[in-house]
Amino acid sequence: MSFAGRLAYLLAALPFLADFLESGRWATSPLSLAINAGLSVLILVIIALLRQARTQERRINSLRKLMNQAIIHDLKNPMTSIMGCLSCLINDSPAPAVQDRLLRIALHSCRSQMALLETLVDTTRIEQGELKARRAPLVIREVIHDILEDAKGAAAHLDVTLKESVATDVPAELNADAEFLRRILANLLHNALKYTPAGGSVSLDIRLEGDALRFSVKDTGIGISPKHVERLFDKYYRVEGSDQSTRRGSGLGLYFCRLAVEAHGGTIRVSSAADQGTTVVFDIPKAVKEDRGS
Ligand SMILES: Nc1ncnc2c1ncn2[C@@H]1O[C@H](COP(=O)(O)OP(=O)(O)OP(=O)(O)O)[C@@H](O)[C@H]1O
Numbered sequence: 001m002s003f004a005g006r007l008a009y010l011l012a013a014l015p016f017l018a019d020f021l022e023s024g025r026w027a028t029s030p031l032s033l034a035i036n037a038g039l040s041v042l043i044l045v046i047i048a049l050l051r052q053a054r055t056q057e058r059r060i061n062s063l064r065k066l067m068n069q070a071i072i073h074d075l076k077n078p079m080t081s082i083m084g085c086l087s088c089l090i091n092d093s094p095a096p097a098v099q100d101r102l103l104r105i106a107l108h109s110c111r112s113q114m115a116l117l118e119t120l121v122d123t124t125r126i127e128q129g130e131l132k133a134r135r136a137p138l139v140i141r142e143v144i145h146d147i148l149e150d151a152k153g154a155a156a157h158l159d160v161t162l163k164e165s166v167a168t169d170v171p172a173e174l175n176a177d178a179e180f181l182r183r184i185l186a187n188l189l190h191n192a193l194k195y196t197p198a199g200g201s202v203s204l205d206i207r208l209e210g211d212a213l214r215f216s217v218k219d220t221g222i223g224i225s226p227k228h229v230e231r232l233f234d235k236y237y238r239v240e241g242s243d244q245s246t247r248r249g250s251g252l253g254l255y256f257c258r259l260a261v262e263a264h265g266g267t268i269r270v271s272s273a274a275d276q277g278t279t280v281v282f283d284i285p286k287a288v289k290e291d292r293g294s
């Protein structure tokens with residue numbers, strides 16, 4: 001029994017003990033027997049609850065430890081790659097083409113490190129109510145163009161086809177937080193590319209759905225078994241499994257997406273099946289401003 005359990009036991013038993021010492025009738029009176037039996041049950045319930053709380057606390061601590069390790073690993077990895085590139089540039093004086101490649105690798109590593117740091121900081125700030133969506137009119141096609149330009153290189157490298165379609169009735173502008181929207185889409189495209197084997201495809205579709213703009217990111221990748229779908233948007237949730245565990249991550253991406261979509265009053269959901277690809281759909285309620293254009 002834990003220390004807290006013993007303490008609770010002792011505290012709950014004290015009145016009973018005092019009663020026992022002062023009165024000689026406790027063992028014979030049916031009322032006293034009933035009270036004593038009730039007290040015993042109460043003590044057992046308290047001990048069981050304390051044990052349960054302790055187990056839960058241990059589970060949370062070990063999960064936190066695991067996640068900290070994953071996050072530290074994800075922060076250290078790009079740093080190692082940046083240091084390798086820089087030391088090669090300084091010590092080996094490589095040919096211009098190799099220099100260019102090394103600089104690009106270092107830049108990519110800086111970006112992924114910055115993205116993880118931003119996600120870590122921002123999820124905490126949104127949780128604490130310090131960071132809110134700053135809605136302002138943004139040009140949808142510009143955001144999409146920038147995001148797809150960023151994803152193109154990774155898609156080509158992974159041999160995955162990247163497609164986009166914007167329905168004709170989609171307004172030119174949306175009143176939303178451009179930075180949030182950019183990072184939601186970047187996270188979803190990054191996941192889709194990460195979990196889609198070579199030869200597959202990833203598509204981004206945008207259309208109008210009632211009073212909202214509906215964004216869908218669809219892939220033909222490894223999919224997710226239904227038992228995980230409900231918890232995918234939980235903080236630090238990752239799918240365990242042979243295919244999944246070879247791809248590193250902190251389980252923060254989809255959690256951030258949920259917070260950022262909800263900050264706009266929107267909803268996000270996923271539909272998927274193992275080996276049949278995944279579709280993540282989120283709706284951002286349309287802004288007051290409804291300019292239509294090119
Ligand atoms: N398109 C997808 N296909 C298959 N599995 C996916 C897909 N998107 C997400 N998942 C599963 O959902 C889990 C949670 O995704 P999330 O983006 O939150 O975390 P992550 O990608 O593991 O790490 P992070 O985004 O923090 O780098 C992933 O670990 C993965 O198992």
Ligand SMILES: [Mg+2]
Nearest residue numbers: 191249253254
């Ligand atoms: Mg992710």
